[in-house]
Every structure is written in C-alpha cells, then in structure tokens.
Amino acid sequence: MSRTVVVAGVGPGLGASVARRFAIEGCRVALFARSESYIDELAAELDEDSAGEALAVPTDLTDPDAIESGFEAVRDAFGPVDVLVNHASGGSWKGLTDLSQEEFDRALDVGARGAFLCSQEAVGDMLGNDNDNDDGDTGGTVIFTGATSAIRGRDGALAFSAAKFAARGMAQSMARELGPKGIHVAHVVVDGGISPPNRTVENPEEYLDPDAIADSYWHLVEQDESAWTLELDLRPHVEKF
Amino acid sequence: MSRTVVVAGVGPGLGASVARRFAIEGCRVALFARSESYIDELAAELDEDSAGEALAVPTDLTDPDAIESGFEAVRDAFGPVDVLVNHASGGSWKGLTDLSQEEFDRALDVGARGAFLCSQEAVGDMLGNDNDNDDGDTGGTVIFTGATSAIRGRDGALAFSAAKFAARGMAQSMARELGPKGIHVAHVVVDGGISPPNRTVENPEEYLDPDAIADSYWHLVEQDESAWTLELDLRPHVEKF
Amino acid sequence: MSRTVVVAGVGPGLGASVARRFAIEGCRVALFARSESYIDELAAELDEDSAGEALAVPTDLTDPDAIESGFEAVRDAFGPVDVLVNHASGGSWKGLTDLSQEEFDRALDVGARGAFLCSQEAVGDMLGNDNDNDDGDTGGTVIFTGATSAIRGRDGALAFSAAKFAARGMAQSMARELGPKGIHVAHVVVDGGISPPNRTVENPEEYLDPDAIADSYWHLVEQDESAWTLELDLRPHVEKF
Amino acid sequence: MSRTVVVAGVGPGLGASVARRFAIEGCRVALFARSESYIDELAAELDEDSAGEALAVPTDLTDPDAIESGFEAVRDAFGPVDVLVNHASGGSWKGLTDLSQEEFDRALDVGARGAFLCSQEAVGDMLGNDNDNDDGDTGGTVIFTGATSAIRGRDGALAFSAAKFAARGMAQSMARELGPKGIHVAHVVVDGGISPPNRTVENPEEYLDPDAIADSYWHLVEQDESAWTLELDLRPHVEKF
Numbered sequence: 001m002s003r004t005v006v007v008a009g010v011g012p013g014l015g016a017s018v019a020r021r022f023a024i025e026g027c028r029v030a031l032f033a034r035s036e037s038y039i040d041e042l043a044a045e046l047d048e049d050s051a052g053e054a055l056a057v058p059t060d061l062t063d064p065d066a067i068e069s070g071f072e073a074v075r076d077a078f079g080p081v082d083v084l085v086n087h088a089s090g091g092s093w094k095g096l097t098d099l100s101q102e103e104f105d106r107a108l109d110v111g112a113r114g115a116f117l118c119s120q121e122a123v124g125d126m127l128g129n130d131n132d133n134d135d136g137d138t139g140g141t142v143i144f145t146g147a148t149s150a151i152r153g154r155d156g157a158l159a160f161s162a163a164k165f166a167a168r169g170m171a172q173s174m175a176r177e178l179g180p181k182g183i184h185v186a187h188v189v190v191d192g193g194i195s196p197p198n199r200t201v202e203n204p205e206e207y208l209d210p211d212a213i214a215d216s217y218w219h220l221v222e223q224d225e226s227a228w229t230l231e232l233d234l235r236p237h238v239e240k241f
Numbered sequence: 242m243s244r245t246v247v248v249a250g251v252g253p254g255l256g257a258s259v260a261r262r263f264a265i266e267g268c269r270v271a272l273f274a275r276s277e278s279y280i281d282e283l284a285a286e287l288d289e290d291s292a293g294e295a296l297a298v299p300t301d302l303t304d305p306d307a308i309e310s311g312f313e314a315v316r317d318a319f320g321p322v323d324v325l326v327n328h329a330s331g332g333s334w335k336g337l338t339d340l341s342q343e344e345f346d347r348a349l350d351v352g353a354r355g356a357f358l359c360s361q362e363a364v365g366d367m368l369g370n371d372n373d374n375d376d377g378d379t380g381g382t383v384i385f386t387g388a389t390s391a392i393r394g395r396d397g398a399l400a401f402s403a404a405k406f407a408a409r410g411m412a413q414s415m416a417r418e419l420g421p422k423g424i425h426v427a428h429v430v431v432d433g434g435i436s437p438p439n440r441t442v443e444n445p446e447e448y449l450d451p452d453a454i455a456d457s458y459w460h461l462v463e464q465d466e467s468a469w470t471l472e473l474d475l476r477p478h479v480e481k482f
Numbered sequence: 483m484s485r486t487v488v489v490a491g492v493g494p495g496l497g498a499s500v501a502r503r504f505a506i507e508g509c510r511v512a513l514f515a516r517s518e519s520y521i522d523e524l525a526a527e528l529d530e531d532s533a534g535e536a537l538a539v540p541t542d543l544t545d546p547d548a549i550e551s552g553f554e555a556v557r558d559a560f561g562p563v564d565v566l567v568n569h570a571s572g573g574s575w576k577g578l579t580d581l582s583q584e585e586f587d588r589a590l591d592v593g594a595r596g597a598f599l600c601s602q603e604a605v606g607d608m609l610g611n612d613n614d615n616d617d618g619d620t621g622g623t624v625i626f627t628g629a630t631s632a633i634r635g636r637d638g639a640l641a642f643s644a645a646k647f648a649a650r651g652m653a654q655s656m657a658r659e660l661g662p663k664g665i666h667v668a669h670v671v672v673d674g675g676i677s678p679p680n681r682t683v684e685n686p687e688e689y690l691d692p693d694a695i696a697d698s699y700w701h702l703v704e705q706d707e708s709a710w711t712l713e714l715d716l717r718p719h720v721e722k723f
Numbered sequence: 724m725s726r727t728v729v730v731a732g733v734g735p736g737l738g739a740s741v742a743r744r745f746a747i748e749g750c751r752v753a754l755f756a757r758s759e760s761y762i763d764e765l766a767a768e769l770d771e772d773s774a775g776e777a778l779a780v781p782t783d784l785t786d787p788d789a790i791e792s793g794f795e796a797v798r799d800a801f802g803p804v805d806v807l808v809n810h811a812s813g814g815s816w817k818g819l820t821d822l823s824q825e826e827f828d829r830a831l832d833v834g835a836r837g838a839f840l841c842s843q844e845a846v847g848d849m850l851g852n853d854n855d856n857d858d859g860d861t862g863g864t865v866i867f868t869g870a871t872s873a874i875r876g877r878d879g880a881l882a883f884s885a886a887k888f889a890a891r892g893m894a895q896s897m898a899r900e901l902g903p904k905g906i907h908v909a910h911v912v913v914d915g916g917i918s919p920p921n922r923t924v925e926n927p928e929e930y931l932d933p934d935a936i937a938d939s940y941w942h943l944v945e946q947d948e949s950a951w952t953l954e955l956d957l958r959p960h961v962e963k964f
Binding site for chain 1: 947955959
Binding site: 581583594601636641660 | 850886894895
C-alpha cells in the first residue's frame with residue numbers, strides 16, 4: 001500500500017529526514033513550508049532518488065486559507081491523505097517579561113492552530129478513505145513532533161512551551177476521539193538537539209540523528225492497530241535528563 | 242499586609258468563591274468578566290460583607306486593549322497587583338471533526354493568550370513592587386485554574402484540552418522564570434464538577450464545593466517561599482479517577 | 483476534634499517539624515523511630531511546649547511485628563489512629579552496578595513494605611472510627627512524604643527511586659480505594675534539600691524550611707472532603723527544576 | 724550481529740511472543756520461568772522453527788541464588804547477555820484492606836527485586852561486552868514490561884501498583900546511569916488486556932496482539948543510540964483511556 005503523506009513544516013533538518021524516509025518507503029510525500037526554495041529542491045531530490053514521489057506545496061501555516069488550498073493541491077496530485085506529520089513550530093525563546101503579543105500569537109498560530117487545521121483536513125480524508133474503500137480498518141496516522149517543552153514548561157520559552165503543551169493536549173484528545181475510528185494519533189517527544197544539517201558539530205553523539213528519529217516515525221506508521229503508541233520519547237544516549 | 246488581587250474570569254461559581262475568600266481575608270479584589278451585571282452585584286456584596294474591597298472591571302479577555310485598560314483601572318483604584326488568578330476558559334465541548342476555527346480561536350484566546358496578557362500585566366506590577374519597597378523577596382502570586390483536561394487531553398474537547406494544556410505549560414515556564422524573582426506561580430487541577438450555584442443537585446458529595454477549592458487557593462497564597470507548590474489537584478472524595 | 487497521629491520515621495528534620503505542628507494543633511502524636519534517644523527527647527519537648535501530647539514508640543519499620551506492637555502501644559495510650567504520616571525512607575545513594583541486595587531490600591522494606599503495614603494498621607482504625615461513632619464521613623488522613631525521585635527515577639539512586647516510586651503507586655491505589663470511604667490519602671513531593679537542623683548553611687534560601695513543609699501537611703489534613711488533594715509538590719522558590 | 728537475550732518471566736502470552744520474535748531475528752533466547760514444562764516446550768519450538776536458538780532455564784525469580792545460577796547457565800550456553808526483558812510480575816488483585824504481607828512481599832520480590840537482580844547480572848555482561856570487544860558503543864538493551872498501573876496506581880491492586888511503579892522508577896534510574904555507557908533501558912506501558920493464548924475472545928479488537936507488542940520491543944532493540952526511547956505506551960485502537 002502506497003500512502004499519501006503531508007509533512008507540515010519542512011526544513012533541512014528533521015522535516016527533510018522524515019519526508020525522505022517516507023519517500024524511500026514508496027510514499028507520495030507533500031512538503032509544506034512557507035518558503036518555496038528549499039522544498040522545491042527537496043522535492044526534486046526525492047523524485048529522483050527514492051521509490052516515492054514528492055510535491056512542494058508552499059504554505060503559510062498561520063493562514064487558514066493557505067492550509068485549505070495546500071491540501072487541495074495534495075489531493076489533486078496524490079489523492080486523499082493517509083498520514084499527516086504536524087512538524088511546524090514558531091516559538092521565540094523568550095520568557096513572560098520579554099515576549100511580545102505578536103510572538104505569542106505566532107507560536108500558537110503555527111504550533112497549535114496550524115496543527116488543528118491541518119489535522120482537520122487530513123482526518124477528513126482519512127475518515128473518507130475508510131468509508132470509500134475496503135482497505136480495512138486503519139484510516140491513517142497523525143504524528144505530532146513534540147519536544148521536552150511539551151511535558152515540562154521551559155524557563156525563558158513561554159510561548160514555545162504553551163504551543164507545545166497545546167499540541168500535546170490536542171494529540172491526546174484526538175487519539176481518544178479517533179482511535180476507535182481507525183486513526184492512529186501519536187506524539188513524539190524529541191528530547192535534545194538534532195544534528196544540524198550541513199555543518200560539523202564538536203560532539204556529534206550529543207545530538208539526535210534526524211534519520212534515526214525518522215525510523216521511529218516510520219515504526220509508528222507501521223504499528224498494528226492492536227498495539228498503538230500514543231507517546232514515545234527520543235534522546236541521544238548521552239543526554240542528561 | 243493587604244493584597245491587591247485580580248480574578249480574571251468571574252462567574253457565580255468558583256470565581257465568586259475565590260473572590261469572596263480573598264475579600265474575607267481583607268484583600269482588595271478586582272473582578273474581571275465580560276458581562277457587567279454579575280460582577281457589579283458581587284462587588285457590592287463583597288464591599289458590604291467582607292473585610293476587603295471589591296471592584297467590578299468589565300473586561301473582554303480576548304481583547305488585548307481591554308485587558309490593558311482593565312489593569313489600569315485596578316491600579317487606579319487599588320494600587321499595583323499582588324495576586325492574579327487566571328480563571329477564565331472558553332472551550333466548546335467538541336472534537337476535531339466538529340470544531341470550527343472560530344471556536345478553536347476563542348478557546349485559545351481566552352484560556353491561553355488572555356492568561357498570558359493578564360500575567361504580563363500583573364507580573365510587571367509584582368516585579369515593580371519588589372523594587373519600589375522593602376517588603377522582602379516575595380513579589381506576588383499567580384494561580385492558574387486548571388482542569389483534568391490540562392493533564393489528559395479529553396475526547397470530544399479538543400480546543401478546551403489545547404487551551405488547558407497551553408495554560409499549564411505557561412504556568413510551568415513562568416514558575417521557573419519567576420520563582421527566583423519572588424513570584425509564586427501555581428497551577429490547580431480541578432478534577433470533577435463544581436457544585437452549581439443557585440440550584441440543588443441530587444448527589445452533592447459528587448461535586449467540589451467552590452468554597453473548599455478557595456481554601457486551597459488561599460493556602461497557596463500564604464505558603465512560605467521556602468516551600469512553594471507548583472501544582473496540586475483537587476477532587477471530591479468519591480470521585481472516580 | 484483532637485486527632486491521634488502516627489508519624490512513622492521521626493528524625494530531627496522534617497519528621498520533627500511535622501510532629502511539632504500536629505502537637506501545636508492539639509493532636510496526640512506518636513513518634514515512631516528505630517532509635518529511642520531522639521524521639522524520647524522530642525516527646526518530652528512536645529508534651530511540655532504544645533497543646534497536644536506525644537508518645538515515643540521505638541519501632542523498627544522493617545519488622546512487621548514491631549509495627550504491629552507499635553500501633554498497639556498508640557491505641558493503648560491515645561485511642562484509634564486518625565492520621566498517619568509515612569515518612570521513613572532507607573535508600574542508599576547507589577546505582578545499579580554498586581548496589582548490594584541488602585541495600586535494595588532495606589530501601590524497599592522501609593519505604594514500601596513498612597508504609598504498607600503502617601497504612602494497614604492505621605486505616606483499620608480509621609474505618610473502625612467511621613463505624614463506631616457519628617463523626618461524619620471523614621475517617622482519617624494518610625500522607626506519604628515523597629521526593630522528586632518518586633516521579634523521576636534518579637541516576638545513582640536505584641533503590642531510593644524504586645522505593646519512592648512504589649510508595650507513590652501505593653498512595654494512588656489507596657486514594658482510589660479509600661477516598662469513597664472517607665479516608666484522604668495524599669502524596670507530597672518534596673523537591674529539594676531540607677534545611678538541616680542544628681547547623682547553619684551558606685545559602686539558606688536554597689533549602690526547604692521543614693516548618694513550612696509542615697504547614698502544607700496540616701493544610702492537607704484540614705481540607706474539606708469535597709476538594710481533596712492527592713498530590714502536591716513543594717520546593718524553595720530559587721530551586722532549579 | 725546475533726544477540727543473547729534473556730526473557731525473565733515467560734508464559735504462553737506476551738513472554739512467548741517476545742521470545743519468538745527475538746528467535747526469528749536470529750537471537751539466542753534464554754527463557755526464565757518457575758515452571759519447567761512450558762518453557763521446555765517453547766524452547767523446542769523455537770529451536771525447530773526459528774533462525775535462532777532457545778534455552779529453557781527454570782528459575783524462581785524470587786530466589787537470588789536461582790537468578791545467579793540461571794544467568795550462569797545462559798553464559799555457558801550462549802555467552803554474555805546482550806538483551807534482558809524484565810517481564811515477570813506477581814501481584815494479586817487486592818486493595819489495602821485485603822492484602823496479606825506475603826502477597827505484598829511476593830509482588831515486590833518478583834516485580835522489583837527480581838528485576839533488579841536480573842538487571843545487575845545482565846548489565847554486568849553488557850558492560851563487559853563493551854570492554855572486551857570492539858563492537859562500538861552499544862552495550863545492550865534492558866526492557867521492562869510495564870502496565871498502566873506503573874503510571875496510575877490502581878484501586879484494588881495495591882501490591883501490583885507498588886511493584887509496577889518501583890520497576891518504572893528503576894528503569895528511569897538505570898536509563899540515566901547506563902545510557903552514557905551504551906546500554907539502552909526502556910519501559911513499555913502495556914495498556915489493556917493481551918489476547919489470551921489458546922482461546923477465542925468475543926471482541927478480539929479490544930485486546931493487544933502479543934506479536935504486535937513484540938514488534939515494538941524489537942524496534943526498541945534496533946533503535947540507533949542517537950535516538951533512544953525510554954518509554955512508550957501500547958494499547959488497542961478501541962481502548963478507552
């Protein structure tokens with residue numbers, strides 16, 4: 001079975017690794033990001049090098065209309081969505097006393113409202129999938145990329161903490177609502193820094209390899225519905241936590 | 242020491258009990274709510290019956306300008322704020338598939354952004370308090386009224402879960418930022434239904450008495466800074482959980 | 483109403499502060515500890531200086547027979563038990579590779595089995611209280627002194643973490659079993675170092691004042707059964723967490 | 724690389740599925756259980772049908788000497804241990820008022836002390852592995868089979884909750900101690916009933932398929948050390964939680 005996947009929020013780090021892994025597995029992968037240049041390049045690479053296909057969909061996740069038309073573009077190209085990865089975040093690293101209202105709004109608009117709207121679009125497809133065809137009882141998968149700040153509010157990162165907590169609350173609510181309908185909702189707590197693309201770091205073992213993270217995303221998609229994971233954490237073996 | 246208190250989001254249930262308890266302890270209590278009629282009535286009652294004073298401040302917590310002028314009104318009447326209770330919530334009980342964007346936005350605007358803006362106003366006063374006088378290192382208290390949906394996303398309550406999680410994340414971030422500056426931030430998980438005002442219920446022991454909840458809010462305000470609570474839960478003794 | 487209280491595990495730190503606070507409130511307080519000398523001295527002090535009474539009950543909490551006869555001594559002197567504070571712990575600060583079986587057993591025998599046996603004795607009295615007299619629906623209170631290691635297993639403290647987790651699991655199980663029977667079970671997460679008795683520390687604000695902790699224990703005992711707390715945390719305002 | 728695996732606590736349910744999955748992947752699997760008959764039968768099946776090998780090691784996990792000689796038998800047959808699955812539990816479903824001391828002790832001896840002693844034996848091998856050869860920095864994997872009662876103490880299951888919490892506390896402590904040494908410690912929260920072997924159930928979708936659980940155990944063993952999971956949960960898609 002070849003899946004249609006939306007990765008909402010793709011940059012050259014984890015987003016790209018997840019998209020690449022899905023493409024390698026033969027999926028049709030739609031890449032959402034505000035800026036066109038990187039996703040165009042990545043889409044070309046995936047079309048060339050993987051078993052799957054890719055589509056760059058320039059989309060501002062703070063704009064509800066853009067999200068709607070982005071999903072329309074995906075459906076036109078690839079058909080209904082089977083997997084959504086809510087991967088975007090927009091938090092500035094400021095505490096209560098320094099944060100502007102605009103920064104707060106932006107973090108919540110990207111990390112909470114954007115994820116809500118993308119989920120509504122994708123889950124509509126997944127429920128429709130379920131009704132329209134006979135592919136069994138699994139309607140799809142929604143994965144949220146979380147962070148330590150989703151389970152432990154962080155000093156000096158008020159809006160990021162608020163948005164990451166909000167997304168985790170949504171994931172849990174959706175898992176309870178949608179699990180019985182065959183949709184697997186999962187929340188991944190990425191605890192630690194991810195290896196930066198295109199540069200060398202001094203102590204590479206202190207960073208998560210984004211391809212290794214993508215392995216666990218793929219495992220979540222492949223889990224049998226009799227034993228689904230709502231939440232798992234991921235960290236480098238040397239991480240202090 | 243007589244404190245100036247803002248209760249943001251006052252209705253005839255828990256908000257009124259908290260306001261009443263603070264007034265009984267001699268505080269000057271500002272009552273924020275969108276509709277004027279109830280808070281006018283409550284302010285008159287508290288002025289009459291308690292050792293403290295009360296001020297009705299009609300305020301739409303989704304409106305940043307209204308929050309700013311609300312706090313100005315409090316300072317004019319009572320001086321700088323010592324205690325803030327973030328008590329408002331605006332979630333509709335709908336799941337992903339039924340929720341409109343307007344309902345989502347409203348829940349987050351009231352429960353997350355409103356609490357952020359009120360906290361910024363109040364904490365500005367508390368930090369100022371600290372600088373302007375010699376009352377030691379305790380600048381004030383911020384209490385968030387949370388719910389079970391703040392720690393366990395609820396089926397059929399997507400936006401409420403998102404907003405309550407977001408507020409908890411903010412509380413934790415703020416506690417870490419502001420504790421060392423003498424400001425006590427606490428999050429109360431109210432687990433269960435609160436006794437409704439003005440009507441009799443069949444099994445009263447299944448409900449939280451709002452006056453009993455207010456006892457724990459007051460305990461939080463009175464805690465010594467050497468042993469502050471970030472989070473406590475409250476539920477009726479017969480609650481299944 | 484004057485309560486009979488057992489503090490299981492009394493030393494000159496938090497145990498003494500809790501016992502003292504209960505005695506000040508007029509309780510009859512039984513002090514359990516392995517070594518007689520300190521509790522004899524404390525009992526004399528409390529009898530002299532407080533509104534309540536105190537009884538030293540030398541008890542090895544790893545010895546089931548000693549626990550049983552300790553509770554018998556309390557009943558003979560003070561009548562049935564109303565409040566139990568499970569306060570003892572016996573963990574050595576060692577990780578997996580260094581810990582001996584004897585050290586593991588001791589930590590679990592004191593922190594888990596001892597707390598189980600004391601709870602069984604005390605709750606038997608509390609349920610009996612409920613049946614024998616008409617004092618309403620509150621049969622009593624059981625408080626566990628927990629630690630950060632009860633919610634976050636600690637590097638280099640394997641047995642302490644195991645015992646503290648076990649006690650928290652018991653507290654939650656008991657709260658669900660006994661709440662509907664009018665017995666309040668609570669677990670206090672003490673996060674940070676407690677001010678050491680009888681010596682000065684360099685940065686006193688980095689320590690919890692044991693008398694301030696005892697304030698929250700007393701608040702738990704006094705909570706109305708319509709709004710009981712299962713868990714609260716306590717830490718110094720400057721604590722990094 | 725072919726691994727030596729100990730599954731401590733093998734019955735015809737999940738233990739057998741985990742052992743079978745490891746054997747299919749080519750591992751040498753030692754089966755620990757008190758009663759010999761089932762593990763003899765399973766070992767014969769695995770030797771016959773899988774790419775790996777199996778060894779039945781009759782072992783009473785409440786007996787420290789038996790654990791020590793069990794691991795000796797494994798080393799003699801298969802060499803040093805690479806993977807340990809702490810899978811045994813011995814809790815009776817009783818609350819505080821009904822539980823005997825013997826039942827409490829047994830639950831803790833199997834679920835906590837047995838897991839500690841097995842971990843000490845296995846981790847000794849894993850650290851030795853690391854030193855003796857050049858197979859890189861991953862010394863091994865320890866997986867704890869947890870339950871919902873490991874994160875939420877259960878009414879009417881006091882000793883089971885205590886033991887499961889204790890094991891989770893140990894897992895977290897060990898993960899922090901041993902991760903930097905290349906040993907992956909993970910805790911799996913199995914939330915729900917597992918399909919019973921050898922009989923049909925009315926609503927099979929309400930049960931976890933033990934083979935599906937075993938997929939996630941294998942994923943944990945295969946994770947790259949740059950992105951290790953400490954905890955994941957597993958439940959049927961229709962589970963209410």
